[in-house]
Amino acid sequence: MPYRKTEFVERKRLATRARIIDAATDLVQTGGWKACQLKSVAAAAGVSTGSVYTHFDRIADLYIEVFRDIAEAELEVIAEIADGPEAATERLDVAIDRFAARALRGRVKAYAVIGEPVPRQVEVVRQRYRRRFVALFRQIIEDGMAEEAFDVQDAATTAACTLGALAEALILPLAPEAEALPDRGNALRWEVRAFCRRAVGARTTQPARKLHLPATAEEHR
Amino acid sequence: MPYRKTEFVERKRLATRARIIDAATDLVQTGGWKACQLKSVAAAAGVSTGSVYTHFDRIADLYIEVFRDIAEAELEVIAEIADGPEAATERLDVAIDRFAARALRGRVKAYAVIGEPVPRQVEVVRQRYRRRFVALFRQIIEDGMAEEAFDVQDAATTAACTLGALAEALILPLAPEAEALPDRGNALRWEVRAFCRRAVGARTTQPARKLHLPATAEEHR
Amino acid sequence: MPYRKTEFVERKRLATRARIIDAATDLVQTGGWKACQLKSVAAAAGVSTGSVYTHFDRIADLYIEVFRDIAEAELEVIAEIADGPEAATERLDVAIDRFAARALRGRVKAYAVIGEPVPRQVEVVRQRYRRRFVALFRQIIEDGMAEEAFDVQDAATTAACTLGALAEALILPLAPEAEALPDRGNALRWEVRAFCRRAVGARTTQPARKLHLPATAEEHR
Amino acid sequence: MPYRKTEFVERKRLATRARIIDAATDLVQTGGWKACQLKSVAAAAGVSTGSVYTHFDRIADLYIEVFRDIAEAELEVIAEIADGPEAATERLDVAIDRFAARALRGRVKAYAVIGEPVPRQVEVVRQRYRRRFVALFRQIIEDGMAEEAFDVQDAATTAACTLGALAEALILPLAPEAEALPDRGNALRWEVRAFCRRAVGARTTQPARKLHLPATAEEHR
DNA sequence: AATGAATGAGAATTCATTCAT
DNA sequence: AATGAATGAATTCTCATTCAT
Numbered sequence: 010m011p012y013r014k015t016e017f018v019e020r021k022r023l024a025t026r027a028r029i030i031d032a033a034t035d036l037v038q039t040g041g042w043k044a045c046q047l048k049s050v051a052a053a054a055g056v057s058t059g060s061v062y063t064h065f066d067r068i069a070d071l072y073i074e075v076f077r078d079i080a081e082a083e084l085e086v087i088a089e090i091a092d093g094p095e096a097a098t099e100r101l102d103v104a105i106d107r108f109a110a111r112a113l114r115g116r117v118k119a120y121a122v123i124g125e126p127v128p129r130q131v132e133v134v135r136q137r138y139r140r141r142f143v144a145l146f147r148q149i150i151e152d153g154m155a156e157e158a159f160d161v162q163d164a165a166t167t168a169a170c171t172l173g174a175l176a177e178a179l180i181l182p183l184a185p186e187a188e189a190l191p192d193r194g195n196a197l198r199w200e201v202r203a204f205c206r207r208a209v210g211a212r213t214t215q216p217a218r219k220l221h222l223p224a225t226a227e228e229h230r
Numbered sequence: 231m232p233y234r235k236t237e238f239v240e241r242k243r244l245a246t247r248a249r250i251i252d253a254a255t256d257l258v259q260t261g262g263w264k265a266c267q268l269k270s271v272a273a274a275a276g277v278s279t280g281s282v283y284t285h286f287d288r289i290a291d292l293y294i295e296v297f298r299d300i301a302e303a304e305l306e307v308i309a310e311i312a313d314g315p316e317a318a319t320e321r322l323d324v325a326i327d328r329f330a331a332r333a334l335r336g337r338v339k340a341y342a343v344i345g346e347p348v349p350r351q352v353e354v355v356r357q358r359y360r361r362r363f364v365a366l367f368r369q370i371i372e373d374g375m376a377e378e379a380f381d382v383q384d385a386a387t388t389a390a391c392t393l394g395a396l397a398e399a400l401i402l403p404l405a406p407e408a409e410a411l412p413d414r415g416n417a418l419r420w421e422v423r424a425f426c427r428r429a430v431g432a433r434t435t436q437p438a439r440k441l442h443l444p445a446t447a448e449e450h451r
Numbered sequence: 452m453p454y455r456k457t458e459f460v461e462r463k464r465l466a467t468r469a470r471i472i473d474a475a476t477d478l479v480q481t482g483g484w485k486a487c488q489l490k491s492v493a494a495a496a497g498v499s500t501g502s503v504y505t506h507f508d509r510i511a512d513l514y515i516e517v518f519r520d521i522a523e524a525e526l527e528v529i530a531e532i533a534d535g536p537e538a539a540t541e542r543l544d545v546a547i548d549r550f551a552a553r554a555l556r557g558r559v560k561a562y563a564v565i566g567e568p569v570p571r572q573v574e575v576v577r578q579r580y581r582r583r584f585v586a587l588f589r590q591i592i593e594d595g596m597a598e599e600a601f602d603v604q605d606a607a608t609t610a611a612c613t614l615g616a617l618a619e620a621l622i623l624p625l626a627p628e629a630e631a632l633p634d635r636g637n638a639l640r641w642e643v644r645a646f647c648r649r650a651v652g653a654r655t656t657q658p659a660r661k662l663h664l665p666a667t668a669e670e671h672r
Numbered sequence: 673m674p675y676r677k678t679e680f681v682e683r684k685r686l687a688t689r690a691r692i693i694d695a696a697t698d699l700v701q702t703g704g705w706k707a708c709q710l711k712s713v714a715a716a717a718g719v720s721t722g723s724v725y726t727h728f729d730r731i732a733d734l735y736i737e738v739f740r741d742i743a744e745a746e747l748e749v750i751a752e753i754a755d756g757p758e759a760a761t762e763r764l765d766v767a768i769d770r771f772a773a774r775a776l777r778g779r780v781k782a783y784a785v786i787g788e789p790v791p792r793q794v795e796v797v798r799q800r801y802r803r804r805f806v807a808l809f810r811q812i813i814e815d816g817m818a819e820e821a822f823d824v825q826d827a828a829t830t831a832a833c834t835l836g837a838l839a840e841a842l843i844l845p846l847a848p849e850a851e852a853l854p855d856r857g858n859a860l861r862w863e864v865r866a867f868c869r870r871a872v873g874a875r876t877t878q879p880a881r882k883l884h885l886p887a888t889a890e891e892h893r
Numbered sequence: 894a895a896t897g898a899a900t901g902a903g904a905a906t907t908c909a910t911t912c913a914t
Numbered sequence: 915a916a917t918g919a920a921t922g923a924a925t926t927c928t929c930a931t932t933c934a935t
Contacts, residue, residue: 018935022898043350047926057900059928064898068926126347129264139398160428166421170395174429177360177394178387200387207381208395208429243915268909278917280911289909464894485792489930499896501932510930568789571706581840602870608841608863615840616833616871619802642829649823650837650871681914685919710905720921722907727919731905
């Protein structure tokens with residue numbers, strides 16, 4: 010009877026792979042990329058070092074996967090908003106707010122993705138994600154200009170500025186070394202949103218706070 | 231007054247120290263922090279590795295010094311502008327433009343300070359400098375509010391946003407991996423300035439382009 | 452007579468075993484022993500690594516088998532000649548020429564058997580084959596002495612010298628690193644044969660070249 | 673007072689380097705190249721593994737040095753003979769005899785250089801030395817032809833054959849796995865010399881044994 | 894029997910730091 | 915004080931072998 014790879018085996022393999030990624034992710038978020046080394050990952054995942062190599066050709070590939078996993082989740086949230094049917098002004102508001110909310114909740118995670126020094130090979134991937142984030146904001150801004158709701162501007166540059174503003178205001182002050190924010194979270198979110206709204210020259214007709222609350226509620230689930 | 235041998239010795243000692251820092255700085259700007267290793271630094275400075283240890287207790291101390299030297303120069307330029315007697319609107323314009331001009335001219339340097347992953351111990355110092363940059367922008371923004379030239383806002387947050395916008399738009403696209411900007415430099419500077427002016431709600435009464443030219447000229451010296 | 456399932460199974464088992472050996476042989480001849488690693492062999496043979504272990508207790512056993520297969524074929528060619536009814540002088544000529552022709556045609560194969568560094572455990576087998584080659588030449592030389600066609604000599608030593616002369620002249624210059632011979636092949640074969648004929652003190656009565664051609668023709672089939 | 677690298681320090685450095693090479697050489701000769709690994713070498717030399725890297729950029733460089741050291745010594749002995757003023761016939765005799773005597777005395781050493789599988793990077797060096805040995809024999813053979821003391825032949829090929837004959841007869845039977853020769857040494861030397869003399873078609877006018885003894889005597893010092 | 898994921902003992906290499914001179 | 919050889923812990927990667935399914 011020829012061997013037939015059982016679903017069980019495949020499932021187990023994937024589980025191991027997932028355990029490795031999870032362990033690595035944990036280590037990154039706890040102690041930064043420096044803590045995410047082969048030996049530690051293997052130990053934390055409860056596998057041998059060699060085992061890691063049955064799933065990843067080189068340790069950098071694991072890093073990239075970890076980074077991608079974290080970053081992709083964040084990106085998707087924003088992508089969904091950017092692609093929505095709402096007016097550009099609203100989409101900008103919601104995107105920023107959601108980004109902010111997630112960053113504030115998952116401080117270390119956000120820092121690991123955007124703020125923290127990463128191994129050389131991951132840096133390339135990080136740049137790619139930055140660019141994808143920028144592309145989403147750019148899309149919103151271009152829509153806003155088309156709707157004549159935003160000032161005329163070079164959307165590419167402006168979108169980069171927007172991401173930068175978000176990152177600097179929300180993530181970097183949250184570096185491990187920085188003292189924890191007390192509960193300025195909500196104020197911060199409001200402030201950053203206002204900054205960006207002004208920055209793109211959005212002609213606000215509705216009070217900004219209205220938009221904030223539903224997004225937040227959803228976020229707190 | 232007898233000649234004091236110690237003074238001569240001390241002077242020489244400082245000269246050596248400076249040579250080490252210079253060598254390390256060069257290496258960082260040429261090949262990034264990764265290229266700034268003890269052996270290379272010592273070789274480039276024309277001293278032995280052991281000698282480095284008479285000036286710095288650990289390699290991290292040298293790194294910090296190097297970082298500080300690079301960053302301090304950038305900071306001073308902005309500080310001078312922030313502390314100037316001009317109206318906040320003008321100071322903001324000039325500060326941004328100067329920051330942009332320097333970043334665009336000295337890509338590698340700016341990237342090394344703000345964009346590039348740094349050794350763990352330097353990260354702390356980097357955060358400190360970011361905060362000092364933010365403090366300068368904050369000062370301008372608070373003045374602007376006092377002058378009723380800017381919108382009312384939380385200057386601390388807004389200032390962080392401003393720095394972030396600058397960094398993302400000017401420096402990160404300039405990472406080694408990124409393709410070189412052709413000559414978008416001037417357009418970029420103008421765009422970023424416009425973004426920030428809107429972002430703080432500056433009531434522009436003068437045409438923005440006017441301010442640009444003198445600053446640039448000065449920068450090209 | 453009832454159909455015996457075991458026979459079918461056994462046949463299949465042997466077929467798999469053969470596939471493994473063939474795959475390994477290919478790998479050795481293509482990329483040397485270094486390329487002949489368990490995983491590659493298994494992949495090339497279309498079986499799992501674990502399966503290899505049902506046919507060979509250890510990888511070294513496979514190596515030995517592979518070596519043996521390659522070497523045995525070469526040995527048989529020479530053995531047939533050595534055991535032939537011809538005069539010793541002629542047998543020596545033909546044996547050398549055939550050896551040379553095969554070596555020159557199948558550079559990699561010959562190199563893998565005689566020239567290339569082999570894994571430790573194979574080395575023993577290689578020595579054994581060398582000794583068997585030597586034994587064949589020895590037989591010819593002893594016959595030659597009995598026929599009073601060769602000088603009196605210690606056939607054991609002389610036979611070893613003969614094999615060595617062949618190997619060095621024909622195979623080692625053909626190492627992967629060596630530049631390919633243009634078309635010196637025929638000249639080389641003639642020269643080596645002359646060397647060996649003189650070395651054993653063969654009293655040549657026939658023109659040497661005559662012998663060459665038929666051997667070659669046969670070889671080119 | 674500026675530091676001036678003392679002779680003592682330099683001497684010590686060289687001593688360490690020598691200790692490493694010696695240790696490696698010992699290991700090779702005792703257990704073959706496989707036994708010559710970084711950790712073992714370092715331990716045997718009484719230094720740290722890192723220390724090896726202050727003398728050799730990579731372990732292969734050490735291997736090459738070890739190989740070269742052993743091989744060069746052998747080569748020089750033959751070179752001196754080949755370059756001597758004597759008649760070609762005599763030089764061939766002496767060269768072979770000296771080569772044989774040294775090989776028989778230092779079995780393991782000779783095997784390590786010529787017979788044993790070597791790490792990939794060393795193989796290139798080994799080929800080079802083989803070629804240099806061949807060049808020496810070729811020189812003798814060409815001189816012999818010029819003196820009309822040897823048959824007309826392609827000296828390049830013939831020289832390779834000669835080296836091969838020597839190696840196979842003297843060294844390969846002496847592989848670690850092979851059973852030790854009793855005291856056939858002298859007979860072997862005589863026999864190999866006779867083989868080679870015939871092989872090049874040397875017209876011997878003097879009894880061969882005469883030449884043998886002085887060379888041997890010298891060798892036994 | 895067959896499978897191939899998992900194993901884990903190596904092996905080489907790097908580099909800040911120390912210390913005898 | 916200067917030197918740079920020596921250190922050795924830390925890290926990645928390899929690959930024959932085992933074993934649960």
